[in-house]
Structures are given as structure tokens and as C-alpha cells.
Amino acid sequence: MLREITLGQYYQTDSVLHRLDPRVKIVGTLVFIASLFIANSPLGYGVAAVFLAVMIKLSHVPFQFIIRGMKAIFMLLIITMLFNLLLTPGEEVFHLWRLSVTKEGIRLALMMGIRLVFLVIGSSLMTLTTTPNNLTDGLEKLMGPLKVLHVPVHEIAMMMAIALRFIPILLEETDKIMKAQIARGARFDTGGIIDKARAMVPLLVPLFISAFRRAGDLAMAMEARCYHGGEGRTKMHPLAYEKRDALAYLLLALYLAVMILSRFVPVGGML
Amino acid sequence: MWDSPYCHLTGIDMSIILDHVNYIYDKDTAFERHALKDVNLQLQDGEFIGLIGHTGSGKSTLVQLLNGLLKPSAGAVYFDGADISDDDFDLKNLRASVGLVFQYPEHQLFETDVFQDVCFGPKNLGLSKKDAELRAFQALKQVGLKEEYFYQSPFDLSGGEKRRVAIAGVLAMQPKVLVLDEPTAGLDPKGREDILNMIAQLHKELHNTIVLVSHSMEDVADYVERIIVMNKGEVLYDAAPQEVFTHVEELEAVHLAVPEVTYIMRDLARAGIKVRTDVTTVEEAVEEILACYGR
Structure with a gap:
């Protein structure tokens, strides 16, 4: 869908x-x-x-x-x-x-x-x-000089990587929730603009909850693997x-x- | 299995027929995936069916075809004799008749309290507030949720209780066919058994058709009358549990195990004790072994 x-x-x-x-x-x-x-x-x-x-x-x-x-x-x-x-x-x-x-x-x-x-x-x-990984690596490298100005380059790149990574996941989630609500008789395609907006509630509430749950899980997983920011981090495939x-x-x-x-x-x- | 897709005309009572169904995701792109290949099935009224398959075997795709969320890429799905791909097919009626409970259904909860959430389905059917609430009440009773939870936020409940609420949300639509996709995923053994017993109880009371999707034979063997085994988008077996579980080697080849007791009975038979090997539940096994020793 x-x-x-x-x-x-x-x-x-x-x-x-x-x-x-x-x-x-x-x-x-x-x-x-x-x-x-x-x-x-x-x-x-x-x-x-x-x-x-x-x-x-x-x-x-x-x-x-x-x-x-x-x-x-x-x-x-x-x-x-x-x-x-x-x-x-x-x-x-x-x-x-x-x-x-x-x-x-x-x-x-x-x-x-x-x-x-x-x-x-x-x-x-x-x-x-x-690939999202490559994209953020590139971005981090390109913005590297800004570190001198105390711009949190690594953090920005990491946030972008996560955001990009989550687009397909959240889309899939939206698709799933939509299907589940359609199976319960919800209609997303009919009615006027107010009906349509109201029909979004059964979709958006579960989606937000799931986004928060995933964010929490991810933070936990990152911490469990001792992630502590970009300081001293090396790359498996440095860009050349x-x-x-x-x-x-x-x-x-x-x-x-x-x-x-x-x-x-x-x-x-x-x- | 049947002569023509028009056998509804012969007056045989049946609800869903899949006729040479194929389903392809993302056709003509690099992501193209042939999820279902030439599936032929017939689901009769009142059957309790287990749909088993390893991850990626096409079982989730199959259940979405059953209530028209997906339409077959080739072949046809007939519901009470009407092709669901027809332009004038009544999808609303189909979705009211075939209730689909997705994996992790608690992820679809959204209302401020449990009761309101369960009312969502029946209200969408166009029922009056009173009728919707009556159905919601019945459904919540059927799934065995304690009344003290009815007016709490669904998000405050435990995992197993949330799942009951979500199942009640579909049950309240009073579907003729209830399809549950991995209803026990992520629950502890106790919670699993509770949910499965509850489903079996529903079947006993309502005599509706139930399709129980699972990747675990152990889960369904005790309950269902018929097992459909899927592998890589194809139907591998479609028979009674006792019959299906005789194919131990073939099932293991597709990463499915038969119930533990079936293994034990097979080993006993190999050791020279004359027991039947097509036993699927512990109770049956006990009887069989006792009978063998003449008690």
C-alpha cells in the first residue's frame, strides 16, 4: 500500500x-x-x-x-x-x-x-x-572541518543515519497498522476532509507509540554495545x-x- | 480436490476457495518476490485449521488474501462463490465476515480505554452505539479479560492482556472466519497456553472457522483438525495432524519439527515396542502406551 x-x-x-x-x-x-x-x-x-x-x-x-x-x-x-x-x-x-x-x-x-x-x-x-551508511559517512567527512567550530558533526551524522534507516521501518509499520485497522473495518479513503483526519487517529496513535518504543530499544542496544559518541571511533571501510x-x-x-x-x-x- | 470453482452452485457449504493463487511482491523491480506459487485450498465452514510454515513461507501473505487486504497476482480467491478481485465485490462484507488478527495485534491499540478500543470494529460495521457496546462486552468476556480492566488505558495492561484486548477487537465484529497470525508470538509459555486454550474454547462455543497461523507444530497440534504446511510459497501438506506428522523427515527438511511426543513414539516403535506412531498429543500417547501394555 x-x-x-x-x-x-x-x-x-x-x-x-x-x-x-x-x-x-x-x-x-x-x-x-x-x-x-x-x-x-x-x-x-x-x-x-x-x-x-x-x-x-x-x-x-x-x-x-x-x-x-x-x-x-x-x-x-x-x-x-x-x-x-x-x-x-x-x-x-x-x-x-x-x-x-x-x-x-x-x-x-x-x-x-x-x-x-x-x-x-x-x-x-x-x-x-x-546506502544510508555510506551517505552518513560521506556527510560526516564533508562536514568534518566544522568540528573546529564545535559543531557536533558526528552526532548530526548519526541522527541522520538513524532517521534514514527508520524511514522504511516506519513505513512498513504504517502499512501494517493500516492493514490491521482496515481489517477492523476502518476506512482511510472515504469521507470528507474531517472524516479523513479523524480516520488518521487509529493509525497515528499506534505509530507514535511504536516509534517511541523503537527509539527506546535502539538507545538501549547502542548503550549495550558501549556507544559513546564519535570520539576515537574508526571505520571499517574508510572513504577514499x-x-x-x-x-x-x-x-x-x-x-x-x-x-x-x-x-x-x-x-x-x-x- | 474439487471440479470447478463453481461448486458453490452445487450447494456444498463452503466459505473460502483459493484457486491457483499466485502472489508476487514488487513485480518488475529488483525487490520482486514470488510469495505464493499456485496455491489451491478450500476452507470449509466450521473447520479449525493450523497454517504452518517457516519464516518467509508465505503464510502471512496467504492470510491477507483471505480477507481481501491483498488481491492475487494470478488465480482467484472466492468467498462464498464470489471472486474477491471483481470490481463489484463487496469488500466491506468480506472484512466483516473474515476477521484477521495480525501478528502483535496489541500494536494496533489506540483508544483511551479498553472498552472503546474493542468498540472500534463493530462501530465501523455501522452498528448502533448500543449494539457495538454489547458486542464489545461479549468479546471481552470471551477472551477472558477481567472486568476491572475494561475502563483502563490499554497501554497500562501487560503483554498478554493487551493481546486479549486486540483479539477481542476483531472478535467483536463477530466474523464467520477468524484468522489469527501467530497469536502467541512473544508470549511466555503460560501466556501461550492461555491464548491457545482461549481460541480452542472460542471454536467450541461459536463453531466458527478458525485459521491459526504458526511456525510451531507443537502449538497447533493439540487443537486443530487440519494442518496446512507451507514451504517457499507452496502448499506442502494439507491433511489431518496425524497424517502430516508421519512425514517427519520431510518436515525437518523445511525446518519444521513435529511435536516431541511424536518423536518419542517413533523412537519407541523403533525400539520394538508396538505403538502407533501417528500420535500427536501427550494424552493420546499415554493411552497408546498403556494400551500396548494391556492396561
Whole structure:
């Protein structure tokens, strides 16, 4: 039922992207997200789309699998686009009741929609190709310099690792509780918004209780194994850059350069 | 086993038929898993059935098909002659008729007090407050919960009591078929026996169909009339306990053990004492050994 949510899930297969150093993928994702906000023309978004398509191809993750993750943000996407479409002042194209749809509104809505979709696909591509362990190792390493400023880097990384690890567990738990309540005649899909909200109680209460129980169990298990923070902790597989990582950074820099340049290329058309 | 899926037309009284059922999780992805392979079963009214299998044998998937939480990937599940995959199939009626108690059912408790929680199911059936409460009261009595607990928070109860409340929550819907997925998981031996005795008592009183899912032969052997053994998504055996337990080697090959007494009787027979080896309960074994010595 909830299996279609792929956000934060790892997809086990072998590809260039899977083998890349997690640091490259984190930086790459950040660069990609930044580039989406740099782009201001169809050309820019076109370049980003091509880049994303190539990455998806390289990842060996089936496209349908990535798309399934989009369902989770569908409502958010619709609402964002609708607000932008209806509430942007400017040159009016036509109006609905008291709201007017403007040229600027259409432009903004399209841009926001594309940004949001690309952003989610881009970041889920990172989690799909990187194990949570690798991801947090990478993050910890990347943020390493901040330790000088007394930023609790290890703790942040550990919290993130746990959070990521718990997404599938809690989803599975939600699925189980949902099924159990459906078996008791609960309906989650009918009625108005108030009915739906009320129907969430039999789901959310057990879910919260289970989350707290799991958190307690985990803390106990960590303590039993003498976990005492990051001080003096060593890694079984320390991260080390390889040639392909250098190449990936180079490609990223190139991509970023192209995206910045695309701002200065005059393009006609509506956007 | 039967000639056609339309045997309901012949007037034979039966509630659930699984006809060449297959179930595949996450089809067409790297996670694809064939959980059920060509399962053919027929559950008759009033039967007390044990569904046994090692972890991952497909038994949990199977029980979810029984009340329409999952639909078969191929094949069909018929409930009282109607295909549950049909668009116009009445799923609400199916879920009222087939009560499913999940593993660790106490994890689904959510209300402020025990009584309210048990009322949840019957209320969802559209019953009036009065009828729902009457059913809840009956169900709580049936599971043997002390009245002093009725108005306490379910979260303050012990593990075994919580489980009783959760079972009562399904029982209060008065299903014709009651399916319990590992109802004894995580309980101590005393709690296990209590729950199993309670279920057997329910069957005696209500004459409903009960499917008891377990990975332990020992648990079910004393109670059920029929055992279905699952292995890797397929039905390995489907027969009376005495019959199933004659396949000691085959069962051990799929990591299932027969009850201890069956082993003892087998060893006795090997030692030259003329006892029957298809004995599954301690009581039977005692009788058989005494009979052998002519007492």
C-alpha cells in the first residue's frame, strides 16, 4: 500500500553511480539543486533535464521506480503550482471567478513545478544509489572541518543515519497498522476532509507509540554495545577518493559552468 | 480436490476457495518476490485449521488474501462463490465476515480505554452505539479479560492482556472466519497456553472457522483438525495432524519439527515396542502406551 514511496530508499544494483564516493554524490546533488535555481530559461532547464536523464540512465534504477516516488509529492506539487498560477500579479491572460491567471503566473507555476520535480528526482537518485551508511559517512567527512567550530558533526551524522534507516521501518509499520485497522473495518479513503483526519487517529496513535518504543530499544542496544559518541571511533571501510571520483567532480564543475552560462544566453519565447 | 470453482452452485457449504493463487511482491523491480506459487485450498465452514510454515513461507501473505487486504497476482480467491478481485465485490462484507488478527495485534491499540478500543470494529460495521457496546462486552468476556480492566488505558495492561484486548477487537465484529497470525508470538509459555486454550474454547462455543497461523507444530497440534504446511510459497501438506506428522523427515527438511511426543513414539516403535506412531498429543500417547501394555 505504502510501498510506492521511494523517498529515502536504497535501490540495490550495480552502476557507476552506486560505486561513486558518497561525497561526490552529496556535492553533486547540492550542485544540481543549486543549478535549478540558477536556471532562468528553457535552455537552462533543458540542460538540467538532459543532465538528470543521463544520471538516471547511469544509475540503472528503473525509471518507473523513480517515478513511483513522485506520488508522495503530487499534492504538494499541485498546490504549489496552483498558488503560483492564481496569485501572481501581472499581465492577465484570463480570469476565473475573482482570481486572475497571468502570464507571469503561468511562467512561475511552470518553473516551480519543474524545479520541484527535478529537485525530488535528483535527491531521490542520491538516496537510491547510496546506502544510508555510506551517505552518513560521506556527510560526516564533508562536514568534518566544522568540528573546529564545535559543531557536533558526528552526532548530526548519526541522527541522520538513524532517521534514514527508520524511514522504511516506519513505513512498513504504517502499512501494517493500516492493514490491521482496515481489517477492523476502518476506512482511510472515504469521507470528507474531517472524516479523513479523524480516520488518521487509529493509525497515528499506534505509530507514535511504536516509534517511541523503537527509539527506546535502539538507545538501549547502542548503550549495550558501549556507544559513546564519535570520539576515537574508526571505520571499517574508510572513504577514499578514486580516479572516477575526480572525473565526476570535473563533470560536475563543467555542468555548473554551463548552467551559469545559460543565464546569459538570450532566448526568445514566453519564458 | 474439487471440479470447478463453481461448486458453490452445487450447494456444498463452503466459505473460502483459493484457486491457483499466485502472489508476487514488487513485480518488475529488483525487490520482486514470488510469495505464493499456485496455491489451491478450500476452507470449509466450521473447520479449525493450523497454517504452518517457516519464516518467509508465505503464510502471512496467504492470510491477507483471505480477507481481501491483498488481491492475487494470478488465480482467484472466492468467498462464498464470489471472486474477491471483481470490481463489484463487496469488500466491506468480506472484512466483516473474515476477521484477521495480525501478528502483535496489541500494536494496533489506540483508544483511551479498553472498552472503546474493542468498540472500534463493530462501530465501523455501522452498528448502533448500543449494539457495538454489547458486542464489545461479549468479546471481552470471551477472551477472558477481567472486568476491572475494561475502563483502563490499554497501554497500562501487560503483554498478554493487551493481546486479549486486540483479539477481542476483531472478535467483536463477530466474523464467520477468524484468522489469527501467530497469536502467541512473544508470549511466555503460560501466556501461550492461555491464548491457545482461549481460541480452542472460542471454536467450541461459536463453531466458527478458525485459521491459526504458526511456525510451531507443537502449538497447533493439540487443537486443530487440519494442518496446512507451507514451504517457499507452496502448499506442502494439507491433511489431518496425524497424517502430516508421519512425514517427519520431510518436515525437518523445511525446518519444521513435529511435536516431541511424536518423536518419542517413533523412537519407541523403533525400539520394538508396538505403538502407533501417528500420535500427536501427550494424552493420546499415554493411552497408546498403556494400551500396548494391556492396561
